[in-house]
């Protein structure tokens with residue numbers, strides 16, 4: 056295997072707070088080991104258009120505290136085609152990039168896996184998504200910050216919900232995963248969470264009405280994961296309005312504010328550790344793996360596992376929420 060001299064780094068798909076801390080860690084660890092680093096802008100798009108710049112240590116100064124990603128991110132249809140990926144490979148050769156570090160979610164790592172296999176490129180992925188839906192790591196970069204943002208918002212909604220004795224459905228992100236909704240509900244003292252994982256098993260609204268909602272409570276807050284499977288907060292509010300006429304129902308959709316903000320301490324540390332481990336992994340001849348942390352130890356998860364497996368929701372968390380919301 057040829058030795059790696061130059062690493063390309065990109066952020067792709069949905070942005071997440073802490074991506075900058077990861078970019079910084081990858082860049083500095085690579086330079087520390089005598090490697091050259093190139094920043095690729097706008098995800099896979101930049102690999103196709105050649106929007107690439109050499110990164111020195113100063114290029115990543117003063118970014119650890121910034122939300123978003125200084126490399127920008129994008130969704131790139133062309134990279135889904137063999138022709139698009141062939142152009143990306145040519146760009147890599149022209150730029151002298153020998154290996155790639157991809158920071159992103161499920162889709163981005165799927166792209167990395169296909170690209171790495173097609174052209175035999177050493178490729179390492181970092182889990183960057185607020186949804187925490189990647190298998191093989193306890194947490195993903197951005198998840199903790201998004202959870203804290205949700206707490207801030209729900210605490211404020213609680214003030215007004217209590218004053219008016221209302222039932223609030225608060226929609227949080229989590230396309231296919233209920234981690235933000237479930238842990239957000241536990242941490243904010245919400246009465247229930249409606250999550251995609253349970254959608255086929257039970258009618259979560261009826262469960263909530265039966266178990267959680269008490270007339271004696273002067274307000275209730277239910278967190279709903281935004282997902283095609285749940286139908287989102289509006290769907291539940293409509294159902295309550297039509298069936299339980301005496302409830303005063305309101306909806307708040309938190310939306311993109313969940314992606315923003317300065318990363319939490321936990322996300323900065325996670326991103327720094329994962330970023331450093333990405334370079335160590337490449338130097339150690341690891342290929343096509345996502346770096347994760349499980350039980351506070353760095354782990355290498357083959358792309359195939361990280362992408363294909365669903366990360367399970369712990370039943371214990373569901374029970375905690377149920378018991379604490381009586």
Ligand code: ADP
Pocket residue numbers: 067068069099129130131132134135136159160161162163164165166167169184
């Ligand atoms: P995320 O990484 O946040 O899950 P997306 O699912 O939008 O975001 O994926 C980000 C990008 O990764 C896509 O725009 C595309 O360029 C690339 N990608 C996703 N899936 C594939 C695939 N099956 N083949 C090639 N590239 C892919």
